[in-house]
Amino acid sequence: MADFILSAEGISKKYGAFSALTNVSLKLKSGEIRAVIGPNGAGKSTLTNVLGGQILPTAGTVVLDGRIVTGLAPHRRAGLGIGRTFQINSTFRHMTVRENMLAACVAAAGTGYSLFSSKLRVLDSRVAELVDEVGLSNISESIVEAISHGDRKRLELGMVLATGPRLLLLDEPTAGMGLNERQDLFKLIVDVVKKRGLTLMFVEHDIDIVFNLAERITVMARGSVLAEGNPDEISADPHVQEIYLGESVAAKGATC
Amino acid sequence: MNILVRHPVVAGALAFVASASILVLANDVWLMRLTELLIWILFAASLNFLISFSGMVSFGHAAYFGLGCYGFALSAKAGVPIIVAVMIGPLVATFAAAIYGALCVRLNKIYFAMLTLACAEITYSVIHQWYDLTGGDTGLTQFAPPSLDLGARGFALLVLACCAGGLLVIRLVLNAPLGLVIRSVGENPGRAAALGFSQRQVQWVAFVIAGSLAGVAGTLYSAFQGNAFPDYAGMRFSLAPLVMVILGGLGSFFGPVIGAIVEKGLTGVLSHYVVFWELIMGVVVITVTVYSPHGFWGLIKRVINKGAPRG
């Protein structure tokens, strides 16, 4: 029981007649690194959004640390230790890198309603540390709109880390990045996850990265879970080979 | 010049001292015009705080302005000491903003705007229909001494103090953690929520702040005009500051100041000399919106930055 940090049971999500998710269950052990893969439209992002609270499921329950959080708003889940990034990069684009990080640190410090700017100054060193950790200290005063896509992804990761999560939900953290950038970012992700002892669940299209990094893999197709297991089991699974890996070439290129 | 753009506090302080000296030296006519202008600046700035920094476009900001007017006018008429009455105006506005805000922030974008519009129209209708209390369309007059017995100059300085105070409050809020959070939610509610901020709570706080500042502006306006009419809570008073904010420039702190000066200046001059002044104003509004989305403040900034390159 207690070693599952997050467990989702029987999750379904319907949009009118269309089923985005059908009876999906997923359990994350504390400290594990889990990849969710699947072809486009498999329901990976929807599942991540259900876990993060951005979408309410039509049926099913989400349990975090033994507590039912199915109907809880995203900001409340964040407070309980879920940190997440989005498929489409989600930062505060008209603010500087430092301000973005500062906002995240304010969230972590819980001083969001304070009217004293001194409350911001005490966070300066922590902000600098985090900016440095994700490798952005040389551009910390740049407006996010002006920095590169990869840097924005790094920033987003840093912001999530700032909130001190125990569980990271990363929806295609490297979408739209070049190969080298991807590997660098994933190295960074794994480093911080290991260093902090976090649980990680990520959605990814790059099969090489998935099989290299993930401890367990969940394969989704058409809104349900097709298979789950460690990389070896998954690569050996005939269903996965047939339905998913056959399409992987097409899936690899797509980012949306 | 560059320093002014980069350090708004310095610019603000200079502007304050300059305005105060102008008010001390101005003749009666200009005193009158500037007093009105300052009130509009405060009103537009309060709306700009909502639009530019909190990401909420209100079509019904006049509700809080109008309630500020009536809160003040009615309590003054009821014989409450003036010093208390001027407090009641903003309080009524704040209270209304707290209630309306709680409902409005549940919605996003255009639906939010439409609900603010509905709230304002309901407020307007109630003021317009409640003859026994508000005098209906004949409004309220002669409830307080002209210029609150401070004399035109004294009153103008009071208005300047309130206007500067209001701008300062906005600035302080923006520089505080609260401001950072408000801006975050305004820019990207999804991200802000994922970080742990409650979008609705934060927006509600911003809404109440903007509403109460509009209430201050309304109270001052009512005292300045010496009257209160339902129009002050009506559509025209919701659109006017919106036009000012756009003319001044979205997303900037000083935009509404410039916007109010431009709008009041232009309509004042145009309507005095031209019969069809609205046509010209319409063309100006469209031209500025299309060709300079950052408004006149954006233009000014561009000119200054060109004149004195950074570094």
Added chain:
Amino acid sequence: MKYRMYVATVAIGLSLVTGASFAADPILIGYVGDLSGACGPYNDGNLKATRIAVDEINASGGLLGRKVELKVRDSKTNPEEATKQARESIVVDKADILTGPCTSSVLLADAAVAQEHKKLLWNSIGTTHRANIDFGNRYVYQSVANSLMEGRALAEYAATQKSWKRIATIGLDYEWPRQTIEMFKQHLKELRPDVQFVNSVWPKLGESNFGSYIPVLLNDKPDVVFGVMFGSASSNFIRQGKTYGMFERTKVFTYASTYLLKALGNDIPEGVYGWTRSPFYGIKSPAMDSFVAKFKEAHKDFPDDESIAGYDSMMQMAGAIKLAKSLDPAKLVDALAAQEYVGLRGKVSVRKLDINAYAPTFIGVTKKTPAYSFPILTDLVRIDGERVMPSEVEVARMRALAK
């Protein structure tokens, strides 16, 4: 000798120059009117006539040896603009007297400014009694009948119509209709206890579709529908009323100003009972004839009620200024009350208590005549202000209530 000649020439020259022009600064009249917005058409006729009056006054030597000048500002039919323009008129233009307001809100906003700056404001369009009666404002001269007087005058007329037993009312939901209908009901019940008021409906200000109001009005089979509205609402009511057979099924008694009759033309049926404030066609006098001729010549149109009232009140004010030999509001009020003024509307005297003119109300029935391209009110009954003015006791009571 030569020197003397020189001095004499200069002296004669000087006297010629000054004799032809005026001795001092002009008397400035601040016309702060609703030139744009809903009141635009009314103020238009009012302003044209006021200009004619000013020209006449100047042609006959001005006032107190000074020329009279009109400085016009647009209050855009909204109270905040009115407040501002009235102030600017006094402070910037240095206006000595103000006139021009149309709607109640604009009139009240201007009245407060007039009081603040201690200048006299005279009103020749609006009908609210709040300023000079309720608030006891000593700086506002009401030169046309206010809504209390009008409501009573209409009741006096209605009382004489023996067949009117069931009356339905319709009024736009704002000050003027509310007051007029209230006063009409109250006074008519005193005069004719047998009269019964059936349905009353209150479309909102700005309503343009009366399709859902007219059937309700007609439902109780009233003998007459009493309608209080103005401008486009009036014409919409009448046009749409026709399509609902309102004029076949009942009598209609409504505000029928000259402006409305001109605008509706033959769209207004004959036999509609209407009232108005100063119809040019209803008053026969040489003064009226010459004014109408002058107005027609200048503007190719007949003058509206607002024009007559504008000209008349300007002339009355000119008389008062001459009598008072001053522009001081208190002295002007004394002079207005003391003056025996006979103008376009005949004799109109002023009560000092509330600076209200004993202005008449004209009531008649629409009829096409060969003389005009539009129907006019015929069989006109003139009800003078003296008959319907609120008594001093009533004024005192209203003032106490307003406090």
Added chain:
Amino acid sequence: MLFVQIVNGLMEGVMLFMVASGLTLIFGVSRIVNFAHGSFFMLGAFLTYQFAPHILPGTMLGFVLTVIMAGMLTAFVGACFEVIVLRRIYHAEELLQLIVTVGMVMIMRDVVRVVWGMNDLATAIPDAMSGAVNVDSYWFPIYNLGVMGIGLLVVVVLWAVVRFTRVGVLLRAATDDRGMVALLGINQAYIFTGVFASGSLLAGIAGGLAAPLGSINFLLDTTVITGAFLVVVIGGLGSLSGAFAAALAIGVLKAVGVLYFPRAAMVTAFVIMAIVLIVRSFKARG
């Protein structure tokens, strides 16, 4: 009496829908809150006034042609406004687009004042459509019934276009997702211009049909726009069927309200709008 009021309400409701349909169509596709919609209505009314005496005056055919011409010209003005101004700011924030339409309101009002003056103008109901149908002791004006008929015809035509034609598919796609149109390989600009022109056409026709019912003046824009907004918001922004239902509901409610709450006309509609929006907010998430 209740029945009579319901019929009267329906007549007014259809008229309301005529005005609101264009507004909701434009919003649905291009996400523009068009404050100038009332101005286009007003233009349609003035143009009808202008043309009516010259096109077979008094006849049904003449009137229909007049209104169509007025509508087309209004559509042309709308299209020009879209091409010259709006097109430049589709990428900008919604607020800027809205302000531009506010600018257009100011321009149109003064243009109308320059051309037609400030006085109330009128155009007559065509002879063929004057008079009324008497049921019991109640009268129903033929013209109003006719307008209701035309309105319903417009509803059917709109519905058929949206439901069955290729243009309709595009419209629905664009209403759901602005990006979709680009994917379908259609020049988005054409669609936006077309939709704005159609919306203006509807406004112009509505103005033309309303012209004989009341006085035509430069204040018509504001009179009309508030009601149209109410309908569009209550019906769900961008939804034609929603707008239709909302228009009928508001019309009936107003007419019935006259019977029971004669003084509440002003505030009721906005209270409903607020309630609809608030209810919506509770259903919005998920």
